[in-house]
Amino acid sequence: MIEIKDLHKSYKMGSNSLHVLKGINFNVEEGELVAIMGSSGSGKSTLLNILGMLDVLDEGTYTLDGVPIINLNETKAAKYRNKFLGFIFQSFNLINYKSAAENVALPLYYQGVGRKERQVKALKYLEQVGLKQWAGHLPSELSGGQKQRVAIARALAAEPKVLMADEPTGALDSKTSYEVMDLLQKINDAGNTILIVTHEPDIADMCKRIVHLKDGVIVEDKMVDQVRASQYV
Amino acid sequence: MFSRDAWKEIFETIQKNKLRTFLSGFTVAIGIFIFVVLFGFGNGLTNTFAKFFGDDATNVFFIFPGRTSVPYSGYKADRQIEFDNSDLADIEKNFAMFVDYVTPRITRGGLVKYKNESNNYTNMGVAPSHQFNEKTIMMKGRYVNNQDIKDKTKYAVIGRLVEKDLFKGEDALGKYVDIGGSSFKVIGVFQDDGGDNEERKIYIPYTTRQLIEKNTDKIGQIVLGFKPQIGYSGAMSLENSLEKYLKSKKFINPNDENGLFIRNIADQLKQNQQLASVLQIIVSFVAFGTIIAGIIGISNIMVFVVKERTKELGIRKALGATPKSVISTILLESIFITTISGFVGMILGTVLLNAMGDTLEDYFITDPYIDTGIAIFATILLIICGALAGYVPARKAAKIKPIVALRDE
Structure with missing residues (x-):
């Protein structure tokens, strides 16, 4: 699903250049649930942003579902993001003046799906995350956990190849975090590929594979026995 | 999109x-x-x-008599200049090429009475062509005509507001009003775009005014309408030659600024x-x-x-x-x-x-x-x-x- 070879990325900070990713080689197969761990500054968010086409790589190759991701202009990147990827952010990033259902329907709008169908699909995914009765509410009327579940529904609505979550539980208490992880595990059980960036070991343990980043290189890449979140809920 | x-x-x-x-x-x-x-x-x-x-015609000169400030050709300074009927005729004759019409204007004020109503109005002794330079619009009846001038008739043309004030809705035509002690027959009522003051005026034949004032031939001002074709520069040179002519006729020093005045509307308008x-x-x-x-x-x-x-x-x-x-x-x-x-x-x-x-x-x-x-x-x-x-x-x-x-x- 994802193939990365010899990935380098550096940021220019004035006259200095900060080498963040120093040669990453990394593959993800379909149906995996991967945690990318590392302390802050290890490059884990940069890696996710490059994988999510929110940022561009300096060197190396990136292939997503057999498509080489190279020399993308903004329009093409937008189309690929819409087609391949679903994003879940730490701060939810819902549009505050749109209701839950409208937020979920937004990626479908950019896919060119008709209005009626958008509404039907939005309700279907809200139901999947258990928020169907909250469809008409604004984000400001929802709790943190509910917001994140709306965001997950939105990420799912586009039916992406890969879900990318950047610290999805970072702004939530542990109980709500486990609820969100339980949901993500169920989505993974259904066959979806999920990448989660986190620095919390207990969240990482709920994935099937942990990739450890330190100073821009992968120091550890191991399969783990998944801890089911449902036992904590 | x-x-x-x-x-x-x-x-x-x-x-x-x-x-x-x-x-x-x-x-x-x-x-x-x-x-x-x-x-x-x-x-x-x-x-x-x-x-x-825009109320008044723009191709008009107003000529006012003044008082000389310097002695000239045997006359002392501080002499009052007066225009009379011969000046009208002379201007008409000598400037016939350029002049459309000439009319005198003898302005007087005074009490005007009709039945129990009375009020002070300006009355003007004028010739028929005065209608053109004031752009007077007749509502009913007629303006002063040449026969009136000749016969020195006691006819009056009154403003719309004079009729309104004095006649109180009555039709003024054919009625007699008392203007400064003489009785005048109303032959016309006019309106004027120049505002209320213009419509509180009364026009009478200038010869009648002269007759009342001991059969004098003096006139107050001269109003002259020139042919519009002569244009702005023509008007300016006409003004110059007119001034020269009148000064020499009235024995005024050519450099005396106070002997007479010509108000040139075209210049002002510009x-x-x-x-x-x-x-x-x-x-x-x-x-x-x-x-x-x-x-x-x-x-x-x-x-x-x-x-x-x-x-x-x-x-x-x-x-x-x-x-x-x-x-x-x-x-x-x-x-x-x-x-x-x-x-x-x-x-x-x-x-x-x-x-x-x-x-x-x-x-x-x-x-x-x-x-x-x-x-x-x-x-x-x-x-x-x-x-x-x-x-x-x-x-x-x-x-x-x-x-x-x-x-x-």
């Missing part, structure tokens, strides 16, 4: 961001509104000028028209400034709107919005708001101008109006500038990497 879905998306955004919509709409509406009103006032000012000076056009330029300048201020206002708001929406646009981009769709969302929204509010401001301004009509006449603003073309042009200019002003930050926002836009503050 113009799909129904895109518009629905825009309407929803507008509906759910009322303050933002109101701010940008209000700026545009008020800008256009002030522009329309100011421009209308400018036109109203010009109208007032046209009305003030100056007044210049003043009016300068005023119009100033008002247009101010109005243009308002439009500029409006453009700056809407530009500021657009920059603010894009700034405020940076995060939202980042989210949209992460969800698959292309730069083109980001730009068109912002632009269509801004064009939609500015178009609606621009035309609202324009219509409100026009309605206000129409409603005002004559109410500001005391402040020299008559019938303010604005050409629809100019109003629409200004509105469209503001819309285009608003769109341009929105385009620059919108393009910038569309180029921002979603990752930057989404960064937590």
Whole structure:
């Protein structure tokens, strides 16, 4: 699903250049649930942003579902993001003046799906995350956990190849975090590929594979026995 | 870009961001509104000028006698100059090429009575052609004619307001009024665009006035209408030769400024028209400034709107919005708001101008109006500038990497 070879990325900070990713080689197969761990500054968010086409790589190759991701202009990147990827952010990033259902329907709008169908699909995914009765509410009327579940529904609505979550539980208490992880595990059980960036070991343990980043290189890449979140809920 | 879905998306955004919509709409509406009103006032000012000076004919000289200030050709200084009937005839004869008509004007005031009503009015002894230089409009009856001059008839032509004041709704025609002790038959009632004072005048044949005043041949002023074909420069040279001729006839030193005076309406008119056009330029300048201020206002708001929406646009981009769709969302929204509010401001301004009509006449603003073309042009200019002003930050926002836009503050 994802193939990365010899990935380098550096940021220019004035006259200095900060080498963040120093040669990453990394593959993800379909149906995996991967945690990318590392302390802050290890490059884990940069890696996710490059994988999510929110940022561009300096060197190396990136292939997503057999498509080489190279020399993308903004329009093409937008189309690929819409087609391949679903994003879940730490701060939810819902549009505050749109209701839950409208937020979920937004990626479908950019896919060119008709209005009626958008509404039907939005309700279907809200139901999947258990928020169907909250469809008409604004984000400001929802709790943190509910917001994140709306965001997950939105990420799912586009039916992406890969879900990318950047610290999805970072702004939530542990109980709500486990609820969100339980949901993500169920989505993974259904066959979806999920990448989660986190620095919390207990969240990482709920994935099937942990990739450890330190100073821009992968120091550890191991399969783990998944801890089911449902036992904590 | 113009799909129904895109518009629905825009309407929803507008509906759910009322303050933002109101701010940008209000700026545009008020800008256009002030522009329309100011421009209308400018036109109203010009109208007032046209009305003030359009009342009387412009191809006219008024010649007043004065008092000499230097001795000349055996006469002492400080001599009162007087015109008489021979001057009329001489001017008519010597300047026949240029002169359309000549009429004397003997101005007197005094009590005018009809039955129990009485009031003070100005009365003027005039010749028939006086009607042309005052642009007197007859409502009923007739003006003084040549037969009246010849027969020295005791006929009077009275102003509309004289009839209204003295006759109280009665028809004045054929009735007799007492003017300064003599009885005159009313043969006509006139109106005049020059205002109320002009309509409180009474015209009588000048020969009758002379007869009453011991059969004198003296006349007060001479009013001369020249042929319009001679043009502005012709009028100026006519004024010079007329002055020379009269000074030599009346034995006034050619350099004596006080012997007689010629008031040249054409010259005055030209100056007044210049003043009016300068005023119009100033008002247009101010109005243009308002439009500029409006453009700056809407530009500021657009920059603010894009700034405020940076995060939202980042989210949209992460969800698959292309730069083109980001730009068109912002632009269509801004064009939609500015178009609606621009035309609202324009219509409100026009309605206000129409409603005002004559109410500001005391402040020299008559019938303010604005050409629809100019109003629409200004509105469209503001819309285009608003769109341009929105385009620059919108393009910038569309180029921002979603990752930057989404960064937590």
